[in-house]
Amino acid sequence: xxxxxxxxxxxxxxxxxxxxxxxxxxxxxxxxxxxxxxxxxxxxxxxxxxxxxxxxxxxxxxxxxxxxxxxxxxxxxxxxxxxxxxxxxxxxxxxxxxxxxxxxxxxxxxxxxxxxxxxxxxxxxxxxxxxxxxxxxxxxxxxxxxxxxxxxxxxxxxxxxxxxxxxxxxxxxxxxxxxxxxxxxxxxxxxxxxxxxxxxxxxxxxxxxxxxxxxxxxxxxxxxxxxxxxxxxxxxxxxxxxxxxxxxxxxxxxxxxxxxxxxxxxxxxxxxxxxxxxxxxxxxxxxxxxxxxxxxxxxxxxxxxxxxxxxxxxxxxxxxxxxxxxxxxxxxxxxxxxxxxxxxxxxxxxxxxxxxxxxxxxxxxxxxxxxxxxxxxxxxxxxxxxxxxxxxxxxxxxxxxxxxxxxxxxxxxxxxxxxxxxxxxxxxxxxx
Amino acid sequence: xxxxxxxxxxxxxxxxxxxxxxxxxxxxxxxxxxxxxxxxxxxxxxxxxxxxxxxxxxxxxxxxxxxxxxxxxxxxxxxxxxxxxxxxxxxxxxxxxxxxxxxxxxxxxxxxxxxxxxxxxxxxxxxxxxxxxxxxxxxxxxxxxxxxxxxxxxxxxxxxxxxxxxxxxxxxxxxxxxxxxxxxxxxxxxxxxxxxxxxxxxxxxxxxxxxxxxxxxxxxxxxxxxxxxxxxxxxxxxxxxxxxxxxxxxxxxxxxxxxxxxxxxxxxxxxxxxxxxxxxxxxxxxxxxxxxxxxxxxxxxxxxxxxxxxxxxxxxxxxxxxxxxxxxxxxxxxxx
Numbered sequence: 001x002x003x004x005x006x007x008x009x010x011x012x013x014x015x016x017x018x019x020x021x022x023x024x025x026x027x028x029x030x031x032x033x034x035x036x037x038x039x040x041x042x043x044x045x046x047x048x049x050x051x052x053x054x055x056x057x058x059x060x061x062x063x064x065x066x067x068x069x070x071x072x073x074x075x076x077x078x079x080x081x082x083x084x085x086x087x088x089x090x091x092x093x094x095x096x097x098x099x100x101x102x103x104x105x106x107x108x109x110x111x112x113x114x115x116x117x118x119x120x121x122x123x124x125x126x127x128x129x130x131x132x133x134x135x136x137x138x139x140x141x142x143x144x145x146x147x148x149x150x151x152x153x154x155x156x157x158x159x160x161x162x163x164x165x166x167x168x169x170x171x172x173x174x175x176x177x178x179x180x181x182x183x184x185x186x187x188x189x190x191x192x193x194x195x196x197x198x199x200x201x202x203x204x205x206x207x208x209x210x211x212x213x214x215x216x217x218x219x220x221x222x223x224x225x226x227x228x229x230x231x232x233x234x235x236x237x238x239x240x241x242x243x244x245x246x247x248x249x250x251x252x253x254x255x256x257x258x259x260x261x262x263x264x265x266x267x268x269x270x271x272x273x274x275x276x277x278x279x280x281x282x283x284x285x286x287x288x289x290x291x292x293x294x295x296x297x298x299x300x301x302x303x304x305x306x307x308x309x310x311x312x313x314x315x316x317x318x319x320x321x322x323x324x325x326x327x328x329x330x331x332x333x334x335x336x337x338x339x340x341x342x343x344x345x346x347x348x349x350x351x352x353x354x355x356x357x358x359x360x361x362x363x364x365x366x367x368x369x370x371x372x373x374x375x376x377x378x379x380x381x382x383x384x385x386x387x388x389x390x391x392x393x394x395x396x397x398x399x400x401x402x403x404x405x406x407x408x409x410x411x412x413x414x415x416x417x418x419x420x421x422x423x424x425x426x427x428x429x430x431x432x
Numbered sequence: 433x434x435x436x437x438x439x440x441x442x443x444x445x446x447x448x449x450x451x452x453x454x455x456x457x458x459x460x461x462x463x464x465x466x467x468x469x470x471x472x473x474x475x476x477x478x479x480x481x482x483x484x485x486x487x488x489x490x491x492x493x494x495x496x497x498x499x500x501x502x503x504x505x506x507x508x509x510x511x512x513x514x515x516x517x518x519x520x521x522x523x524x525x526x527x528x529x530x531x532x533x534x535x536x537x538x539x540x541x542x543x544x545x546x547x548x549x550x551x552x553x554x555x556x557x558x559x560x561x562x563x564x565x566x567x568x569x570x571x572x573x574x575x576x577x578x579x580x581x582x583x584x585x586x587x588x589x590x591x592x593x594x595x596x597x598x599x600x601x602x603x604x605x606x607x608x609x610x611x612x613x614x615x616x617x618x619x620x621x622x623x624x625x626x627x628x629x630x631x632x633x634x635x636x637x638x639x640x641x642x643x644x645x646x647x648x649x650x651x652x653x654x655x656x657x658x659x660x661x662x663x664x665x666x667x668x669x670x671x672x673x674x675x676x677x678x679x680x681x682x683x684x685x686x687x688x689x690x691x692x693x694x695x696x697x698x699x700x701x702x703x704x705x706x707x708x709x710x711x712x713x714x715x716x717x718x719x720x721x722x723x724x725x726x727x728x729x730x731x732x733x734x735x736x737x738x739x740x741x742x743x744x745x746x747x748x749x750x751x752x753x754x755x756x757x758x759x760x761x762x763x764x765x766x767x768x
Contacts, residue, residue, distance in 0.1 A: 196654045201659065203591055204589050204591030204626055205590075207654065318544070320564060322568070
């Protein structure tokens with residue numbers, strides 16, 4: 001494995017409080033040093049000019065639907081890990097709603113093997129919390145954890161039976177397992193495709209009220225309080241939910257939360273004209289909700305940002321709005337959008353980097369998302385002053401479904417390393 | 433820093449580029465909803481409809497405006513009244529008419545909505561009249577049809593039913609004249625009603641003095657006042673002094689899902705009886721888009737009474753649909 005020197009880049013590593021123009025040394029697939037001078041005996045095989053570039057740990061995505069196994073017409077592990085690399089993401093947590101569901105070790109092994117064969121990014125499976133995601137029996141969490149599942153979720157499907165939910169939490173604490181949960185009351189959100197407000201009223205769309213989120217969040221928080229389960233709440237969408245998370249953290253509950261990056265840029269207004277690219281779940285809510293989510297990210301109430309990657313085939317969005325499938329293909333816009341929050345002065349650069357690297361690693365308790373010597377050499381180099389316009393057809397993801405078509409971005413990923421191997425370079429279209 | 437080729441900004445688009453139903457001159461290309469329309473658009477349709485009233489009263493009821501054109505009525509949802517009046521309107525304009533009832537199960541057999549459209553386009557159709565159970569279906573179709581085809585929304589989900597609203601406006605104008613002095617009350621299931629949404633929109637575009645909705649909260653969408661209405665929960669208060677009462681159909685299935693406890697209680701609270709109608713102005717008219725449920729939302733005595741214009745609405749529906757069809761076809765011809 002080659003020795004790589006990335007010279008004179010602006011190295012930002014929030015985990016180690018680093019933000020300097022300095023050198024980064026990679027050796028034997030791991031971080032060797034972040035320093036102005038080479039470690040003893042380090043002779044680089046390759047020197048990369050890092051001037052004008054920002055050097056950060058490879059990003060982690062907590063919520064990626066890879067659709068393999070089962071729905072390869074939407075996406076494959078190969079296509080999506082390649083897209084991840086192009087987006088500066090070196091680790092992807094994949095959701096358990098594959099076919100078959102990730103509730104057997106064989107499925108975990110299959111996913112690991114496919115990811116290793118592709119070689120573009122690390123795939124960290126999230127196990128199914130209940131068998132078949134059917135919400136009636138617990139999955140074999142301890143076995144799946146040993147096989148490599150880094151957390152457990154019910155893939156957005158509410159466990160209606162509160163007793164089962166409580167026991168899932170209790171069982172998870174036995175094995176020090178993190179749960180990833182989405183707060184959506186299945187009755188209040190039933191059949192909905194938009195936020196309950198003026199826009200849905202005008203367009204005549206079935207709508208989900210804010211209470212769909214807060215009612216379920218209250219139930220989940222009450223059980224966390226009682227069981228002490230470590231729970232991560234995914235994809236917050238409302239101001240009230242941010243307030244509830246803040247209060248629960250104040251109270252000392254072992255919780256964390258994330259927001260999908262698109263929630264920080266769109267509101268219900270963007271559904272106008274029945275724009276199916278803006279059909280997401282939970283739905284885009286009001287301007288006030290968007291602002292509260294931004295504040296939550298700013299003040300740390302929301303621990304991390306994900307892109308909630310959901311690649312779809314073109315037909316999935318070519319239907320009347322309520323029939324379209326929800327979701328955005330987001331891997332390749334996660335970093336540029338996060339940096340947009342820096343450009344808009346919502347976040348500092350270091351805050352922004354932490355939200356998509358170290359903070360994600362902390363939630364899933366993996367030694368990733370930092371440039372700590374000895375850790376895997378997962379590195380992303382990006383140019384903060386490269387202007388480009390997003391054209392969906394140019395996305396590497398198999399899913400071209402994005403509402404960001406035509407947006408201009410300033411930050412562009414230049415090179416990406418996974419365990420010291422180059423997995424993306426902007427001026428090569430493909431990596432051999 | 434890498435060298436980038438900057439693509440030019442998206443080509444300078446005309447001001448109506450976001451509104452699929454208007455062409456670059458602001459003319460009605462398709463008729464999907466009242467979004468982005470002005471009072472002039474509505475008045476134009478009403479005036480043309482007025483001119484067709486004469487045609488419909490003659491013994492030979494045909495005009496050759498759509499001769500040689502093919503109109504396809506694409507009904508993905510059941511309808512008798514709307515479909516037949518569209519059919520009659522197209523025939524009176526001398527068009528060839530094809531009516532298709534496509535149950536939703538047929539489209540779930542694998543053919544997508546777009547496939548169905550492509551097939552019909554291949555048959556050299558000129559106009560689609562669409563009824564579909566999903567809000568936004570007509571917009572979706574208008575955004576994807578070949579440029580020479582005009583699309584008319586015959587009702588999409590809970591979103592819009594613009595030709596119904598236009599025939600209601602026509603009825604009101606014929607009976608009452610000036611909208612700016614009128615108080616209009618719409619009663620019943622606003623939440624599920626595309627007709628109500630379109631009526632409210634049209635009434636506001638025509639500067640109606642006051643538009644009221646009367647319903648229990650379970651049958652009102654959130655933030656309904658943002659549509660430009662005064663909200664009333666009590667029938668007697670809401671009907672007080674109005675010039676027009678529009679009753680909406682109450683679907684039987686609303687008792688499920690907790691929208692209402694029973695039909696009886698709904699009738700007691702919101703049914704339009706002769707006694708209740710006394711609250712309105714003495715010359716108030718009563719309208720209903722049909723089909724009505726006697727004894728559920730309206731008393732037979734009212735429906736058949738002197739103030740009811742329900743059957744006139746049906747008659748006017750033909751003239752108004754002729755007006756809409758000839759107008760959008762003319763505009764489609766101009767821009768194609």
